[in-house]
Amino acid sequence: MHTALEERLIRPARNINGSLRLPGDKSISHRYGMLSAFAQGTSRFTNFSTGADCASTLACMSALGAIVERKEDGVIEVTGVGGKVQQPTGPLDCGNSGSTMRMISGLLAPQQGEFTLIGDASLSRRPMERIRKPLTAMGAKLMLTEGHAPITIHGAPLTALDYTTPVPSAQVKTCVLLAGLQTPGTTTVREAVRTRDHSELALRAFGANIERGLDYVSISGTQTLSAIEGAVPGDISSAAFFLCAAALFPGSQLLLDSLGLNPTRASLLDVLTSLGTQIAVLNLEEKHSELVGTVQVSAPAEGLGSTSVTGALAAQLIDELPVLAAIAPYTRGGIRIRDAKELRVKESDRIALVVQNLRTMGAEVEEFEDGMDVPGGQTLHGATIDSGGDHRIAMAFSVAALRAEGETLISGSESAAISFPEFFDLLDFIAER
Numbered sequence: 001m002h003t004a005l006e007e008r009l010i011r012p013a014r015n016i017n018g019s020l021r022l023p024g025d026k027s028i029s030h031r032y033g034m035l036s037a038f039a040q041g042t043s044r045f046t047n048f049s050t051g052a053d054c055a056s057t058l059a060c061m062s063a064l065g066a067i068v069e070r071k072e073d074g075v076i077e078v079t080g081v082g083g084k085v086q087q088p089t090g091p092l093d094c095g096n097s098g099s100t101m102r103m104i105s106g107l108l109a110p111q112q113g114e115f116t117l118i119g120d121a122s123l124s125r126r127p128m129e130r131i132r133k134p135l136t137a138m139g140a141k142l143m144l145t146e147g148h149a150p151i152t153i154h155g156a157p158l159t160a161l162d163y164t165t166p167v168p169s170a171q172v173k174t175c176v177l178l179a180g181l182q183t184p185g186t187t188t189v190r191e192a193v194r195t196r197d198h199s200e201l202a203l204r205a206f207g208a209n210i211e212r213g214l215d216y217v218s219i220s221g222t223q224t225l226s227a228i229e230g231a232v233p234g235d236i237s238s239a240a241f242f243l244c245a246a247a248l249f250p251g252s253q254l255l256l257d258s259l260g261l262n263p264t265r266a267s268l269l270d271v272l273t274s275l276g277t278q279i280a281v282l283n284l285e286e287k288h289s290e291l292v293g294t295v296q297v298s299a300p301a302e303g304l305g306s307t308s309v310t311g312a313l314a315a316q317l318i319d320e321l322p323v324l325a326a327i328a329p330y331t332r333g334g335i336r337i338r339d340a341k342e343l344r345v346k347e348s349d350r351i352a353l354v355v356q357n358l359r360t361m362g363a364e365v366e367e368f369e370d371g372m373d374v375p376g377g378q379t380l381h382g383a384t385i386d387s388g389g390d391h392r393i394a395m396a397f398s399v400a401a402l403r404a405e406g407e408t409l410i411s412g413s414e415s416a417a418i419s420f421p422e423f424f425d426l427l428d429f430i431a432e433r
């Protein structure tokens with residue numbers, strides 16, 4: 001089936017101004033959705049992610065026997081299977097969502113039954129060997145298709161594992177922890193770079209016994225999870241587009257409240273500060289151990305400076321790098337990105353697409369295998385952007401378009417709905433023209 005690509009016209013803006021509360025964090029919603037569907041009892045969540053990716057997780061968990069209800073007041077109610085899933089009647093469709101596919105594989109590997117996981121064309125190109133390896137080491141029977149989806153799992157009891165992840169990936173870490181949750185003994189995941197820790201915090205919130213050190217996390221199996229109630233913090237990776245937009249306009253004022261500020265996710269605030277943006281964080285509180293607060297941003301009168309994103313920072317900022325690169329030409333000193341090879345195996349090859357689209361807008365940029373150098377002090381012109389069906393590319397270049405000369409057409413703009421269906425409406429709301 002061929003679906004026509006939607007196009008969205010973005011006009012330049014004069015300023016960014018406004019106050020917003022953003023829909024729930026995608027990473028946390030995946031975990032709350034998956035764990036509540038696996039737990040005993042009925043969980044309730046407000047501000048659950050509105051993105052298509054989290055809908056894929058909920059649909060898969062429904063097919064596995066959980067009851068998911070969307071209430072009128074925006075509350076999502078999930079009644080879990082109490083630790084034992086049902087055999088689904090067909091393949092589990094993970095859509096565009098790598099998180100859904102990799103994390104559910106860990107949940108299902110120790111369950112009784114046979115499961116097939118499929119995804120769209122983009123997800124079917126993404127590497128799955130990274131989960132097959134640790135799960136197979138635990139004794140799982142899991143087959144890939146030439147290293148990719150479709151994945152077939154013949155569920156079987158597993159043995160505990162002590163695993164060091166070769167690539168920094170919270171999805172792989174979570175996959176192993178979810179298998180470990182159901183496996184006698186202690187399963188440990190060690191990581192050289194600390195990746196987002198939402199699974200550790202969520203598993204604890206649902207009652208699991210988790211032990212953490214600086215570079216490891218251990219879970220003891222077998223444990224039963226219990227339902228929780230909670231509000232999902234606003235998504236900081238969605239906020240990144242508006243924060244970067246505000247950073248581009250001296251005189252801008254942007255306030256985002258109830259925003260997730262988990263330290264393993266909030267490095268963008270440090271990077272924007274290093275570029276000269278003024279950022280104030282107010283009203284900090286904890287919700288199920290997730291930090292939540294209000295963020296106030298205003299741009300420097302003299303324009304943004306320069307910065308370099310490498311090493312552990314690159315891994316922690318992986319989802320925000322496309323938009324940082326897209327605003328880099330407007331800085332005074334440019335932005336250098338390295339150690340971000342993982343960008344090449346996201347929903348698209350994000351290094352290649354960012355470089356291609358920056359060039360289409362007239363920017364000079366040098367591509368590296370693991371990043372790029374984007375010089376500052378450049379003027380971009382409006383152009384037709386190829387989103388490659390990748391939500392973060394569509395949104396990143398909508399931000400670049402705000403400071404370009406002339407209008408920009410975002411081709412494949414519908415992909416924004418993967419994580420942030422409200423993106424274009426909210427961008428119109430805060431952009432002064």
Ligand code: S3P
Nearest residue numbers: 027099168169170171172318319
């Ligand atoms: C995610 C982890 C990251 C990130 C993705 C969401 C998660 O992927 O890019 O958007 O929720 O755990 P990796 O863990 O593969 O780096």
